[in-house]
Amino acid sequence: MHTTAQQTLHRVFGFRDFRPYQQEIVEALIRGEDAFVLMPTGGGKSLCYQVPALHREGVAIVVSPLISLMKDQVDALRANGVRASFYNSSQGAAESRRVLGELHNNRLDLLYVAPERLLSDSFQARLGEIPIALFAIDEAHCVSQWGHDFRPEYVQLGTLRRRFPAVPMIALTATADPQTRDDIRERLGLQGARCFTAGFDRPNIRYTLAQKAKPFAQLLHFLHGRTNEPGIVYALSRKRVEEVAARLRAEGIAADPYHAGLADAERARVQEAFQRDDLQVVVATVAFGMGIDKPNVRFVVHYDLPKNIESYYQETGRAGRDGLPAEALLLFGYGDIALARGLIEKSENAEQKRIELHKLNAMVGFAEAQTCRRRVLLGYFGEALEEDCGNCDICLVPPERYDATVDAQKALSCVYRVGQRFGMGQVIEVLRGAATERVRRLGHDRLSTYGIGAELSQDAWSSLIRQLIHLGFLKQDMGNYSVLKLTEKARPLLRGEQSLILARPRVKVAAVKKPARKKVGELDYDTQLFEELRVLRKRLADAAGVPPFVVFSDATLAEMAAYRPADRTALLSINGVGEAKLQRYGEPFLAVINSDLKD
Structure with missing residues (x-):
């Protein structure tokens, strides 16, 4: 019988439903298509390639920049019954040979590899001899010089697309501005890939x-x-x-x-x-x-x-x-x-x-x-x-507000008068009437906006212009010396068709009292039972030599403490409990839950 991606998600990983975009990405990869995925940390990027790896023939090669992360991910996959391993410089010769043996004998679903290992001639030759399900480039912003964590060894990953044109590739990152995104796709040869942007918001x-x-x-x-x-x-x-x-x-x-x-x-x-x-x-x-x-x-x-x-x-x-x-x-x-x-x-x-x-x-x-x-x-x-x-x-703790309409119009007019070709520093110099050599050389002292904001300090103008950027009246071209440009949103404000209330800059930020937490995704659960389950999880994790979250996450324990599943069928309905974990950990967790029910 044909197993669907949804069935794999529940049976192996224990999740009832895909999160936004996950199912589309998974199904595209299963069909053999490329994908570029921008998804916030904690948004479920890993499942986007882990599920397809279990549906396509061959092994999924996952490129990761961090050796320590590989072991954690492999431990978590193995706990779910997935055949996974890693190949990097932390392994001795015997362990490396064992992993390569598993690779050649088709005993792996996923292999995590450091980029320098992957790009070695000997490993590339090995890949040519085996079926490859897909390539997953994790932390893909490392490819781009615009990325905040540029790594030269990542640049060469573009050769994968040329060497293995028929193998689907997915690039994933949680942090990339528009320039970085374009750069990643160009360097990896993914210009034709579908782009999935799940948004950056982490409301919790x-x-x-x-x-x-x-x-x-x-x-x-x-x-x-x-x-x-x-x-x-x-x-x-x-x-x-x-x-x-x-x-x-x-x-x-x-x-x-x-x-x-x-x-x-x-x-x-x-x-x-x-x-x-x-x-x-x-x-x-x-x-x-x-x-x-x-x-x-x-x-x-x-x-x-x-x-x-x-x-x-x-x-x-x-x-x-x-x-x-x-x-x-x-x-x-x-x-x-x-x-x-x-x-x-x-x-x-x-x-x-x-x-x-x-x-x-x-x-x-x-x-x-x-x-x-x-x-x-x-x-x-x-x-x-x-x-x-x-x-x-x-x-x-909102700051004090004031009517900033006139000051905002002055700032926007000045950006326009200098030709939308300068950054914040020069715009403020012109507004405040600075008598600098650069202002005179550029002829900015002859502009109608020269000196019209002399009564405000540099810090006050800086705060106001930043607020105009944050509210979308101005945009700052980061790829072009942070030049300020007007947006369409600025037109009605400049024409006097709308007013604008802004915040006064404050020297000290008032400490935020810690209010009762918003229950973002949080269940109304029995905290005492939750602690008992945490203690059990820690004991089982220590015995298995893995981190506690490899056994179950806090979110899974919270769900157990809320719904109190009394048998194996009920426990399998809890998010994060798949078939392998049910077999391995089900009985001790049910014993604690049922013991609590009797008390």
């Missing part, structure tokens, strides 16, 4: 920004009351990472540092302890976490300003992958801008430096925003949110 994450005053005290205050919640604290330098981790340990918080300067064995120990819920907080540089497969991270704190919005979005996206409520706190200080700019200036690649400086400016714009943070974040990726989110600090 609350975005909060606090002006950096006493950052460690602010961090401690944030961690208060989050004793059992795992989280990540990001800092820009190794020295700061070590210092913050040590101070947290001194305060009795189970925290460890993670950065590229540590020995491989120590980094592996920290990551494994975090994955297994033996460590509450990892204090890390950006070396930690790309693609980290831990669904129950409840918070991400940025102790320092990230260098770009893509990094911020991806790092905050590591929180709440299970769909339950999560928080993202950013501590913002103007000294951070200088530090980040200094790191970028060290680059010897002039073009890369230019790109990164423009991206840093956009990140500063997000931090200075006086409008709904989610609207700013999604707007950067070209996605419009029609109303404020109600789940960020700006929405929860």
